[in-house]
Amino acid sequence: MTDVLQVRGAKKSYGSHQALKGVDLTVKPGSCFGLLGPNGAGKSTMMKLLTGIIDPDQGHIEVFGLNIRKELSAIHQLIGYVPQDITLYEKLSGKQNLTFFGRMHGIRGTELKKRIAEVLEAVGLTERAGDEVASYSGGMKRRINIAAALLHRPKLVIMDEPTVGIDPQSRNHIFEMIRKLQRDGVTILYSTHYMEEVEALCDEVAIIDHGRIVSQGGLRELLELHAVKAVYAEAAGVSEPPVVDGIVKATQEGKGWVLECDHPLSVLSALSAKWAREGVTVKALELMQPTLDSVFLKLTGTTLRD
Numbered sequence: 001m002t003d004v005l006q007v008r009g010a011k012k013s014y015g016s017h018q019a020l021k022g023v024d025l026t027v028k029p030g031s032c033f034g035l036l037g038p039n040g041a042g043k044s045t046m047m048k049l050l051t052g053i054i055d056p057d058q059g060h061i062e063v064f065g066l067n068i069r070k071e072l073s074a075i076h077q078l079i080g081y082v083p084q085d086i087t088l089y090e091k092l093s094g095k096q097n098l099t100f101f102g103r104m105h106g107i108r109g110t111e112l113k114k115r116i117a118e119v120l121e122a123v124g125l126t127e128r129a130g131d132e133v134a135s136y137s138g139g140m141k142r143r144i145n146i147a148a149a150l151l152h153r154p155k156l157v158i159m160d161e162p163t164v165g166i167d168p169q170s171r172n173h174i175f176e177m178i179r180k181l182q183r184d185g186v187t188i189l190y191s192t193h194y195m196e197e198v199e200a201l202c203d204e205v206a207i208i209d210h211g212r213i214v215s216q217g218g219l220r221e222l223l224e225l226h227a228v229k230a231v232y233a234e235a236a237g238v239s240e241p242p243v244v245d246g247i248v249k250a251t252q253e254g255k256g257w258v259l260e261c262d263h264p265l266s267v268l269s270a271l272s273a274k275w276a277r278e279g280v281t282v283k284a285l286e287l288m289q290p291t292l293d294s295v296f297l298k299l300t301g302t303t304l305r306d
């Protein structure tokens with residue numbers, strides 16, 4: 001099956017600042033693909049290249065096998081783009097905004113009415129559709145913006161940090177809507193700097209930092225491959241780092257210790273046996289779940305929150 005996106009060697013500079021330094025990206029049909037990186041990493045630039053808003057300085061981009069330099073109008077029929085900045089007419093109602101965007105796509109009459117009802121339902125705003133957008137919360141505006149990107153039933157939806165600065169209710173609606181789109185066979189490209197969102201939503205992920213993709217693959221695969229393996233251990237009256245074979249590094253966290261190791265199960269059982277022999281009261285002794293944060297730390301030397 002044709003890849004949804006194929007990006008090879010994409011470079012983009014703004015003046016002397018190189019925002020993308022040769023990016024390769026492959027997105028398979030039906031995936032929810034997370035583009036994860038800190039502010040300024042190049043996520044929006046990447047998404048603008050994929051939608052044809054800006055041109056790459058170098059590189060080759062195909063969307064559903066179509067060359068972005070030659071077949072942009074055909075590509076626009078297949079993709080929906082939700083930009084980072086909300087683009088709505090504040091003085092019009094949600095429904096009037098959707099009518100406007102639908103007509104821009106050439107949809108009219110009863111078909112347009114049907115599709116507006118469909119997307120309003122999908123984003124959970126049927127009840128408020130007649131109200132002026134100016135009266136909406138930030139999260140509701142974002143949801144109407146997403147609805148506008150779905151009117152022409154795209155096969156790929158590109159969302160640029162859609163949950164920044166919105167309320168939890170809108171965030172949940174967006175997550176549910178993305179899951180439903182994915183069940184319906186739509187491919188999602190989702191950029192964020194929140195690793196929790198990628199862990200909750202995405203099956204594939206590319207980590208971007210300083211304009212380069214530092215790693216790309218299945219979420220589980222990346223966690224398995226790069227996440228630091230560790231045990232958390234805490235016991236009453238133990239103030240020195242515990243010592244058993246296999247511990248590579250011990251770091252104090254709260255009242256206990258994070259013990260990095262290659263074989264956490266062996267460390268767990270060795271420490272459990274040691275503390276049992278010593279009659280120590282164990283407060284916590286558990287495997288730490290690998291996180292994308294630790295993957296990011298390992299690959300870039302910083303945490304996403306730095």
Ligand SMILES: Nc1ncnc2c1ncn2[C@@H]1O[C@H](COP(=O)(O)OP(=O)(O)OP(=O)(O)O)[C@@H](O)[C@H]1O
Nearest residue numbers: 014017019037038039040041042043044045046161
């Ligand atoms: N139009 C522009 N002119 C000059 N520099 C730009 C422009 N757009 C982006 N940049 C710079 O390019 C780099 C990448 O920006 P980009 O917006 O792609 O990053 P991002 O990962 O989407 O981050 P953010 O979450 O902050 O939007 C940043 O250093 C940014 O300041």
